[in-house]
Amino acid sequence: MDPTGPVVAVMTALGICVLNAIGGYYIAKAAFGKDLKVFLGVVFGSMAARLLVAVVLMWVFLGVVGMHQVAFAVTFAIASFLSVMGEALFFHFWHDRYRRSRLPVTHLLKKKDDAVMAAAFAL
Numbered sequence: 001m002d003p004t005g006p007v008v009a010v011m012t013a014l015g016i017c018v019l020n021a022i023g024g025y026y027i028a029k030a031a032f033g034k035d036l037k038v039f040l041g042v043v044f045g046s047m048a049a050r051l052l053v054a055v056v057l058m059w060v061f062l063g064v065v066g067m068h069q070v071a072f073a074v075t076f077a078i079a080s081f082l083s084v085m086g087e088a089l090f091f092h093f094w095h096d097r098y099r100r101s102r103l104p105v106t107h108l109l110k111k112k113d114d115a116v117m118a119a120a121f122a123l
Helices: 006-031 036-065 069-101 105-122
Strands: none
Touching: 006 036, 006 069, 036 069
């Protein structure tokens, strides 16, 4: 297979995007339970670092290796857009599931009221 052909360029661009998405998933998963400021710092910091790594890899594959530019660029643009949308949906659904798994505050208040009432009647 020709390393400068369009098929190799498409597979390389997809590989970079998939590795980028997998890295983002594990970083976000590790930062999800932390404080909001820490979470945002980790997520946005990792986005900047992953973007820098992707740009360096794009320069290597397009400039040094000399891959097919159109196939690489179009595939990378589409895959990056889809992975960013997937990451946003992932954060949305993960947060929604996390929020539903916690008990509401009213549940905790009811338990306290029941304990107070039981203590009051015990006297």
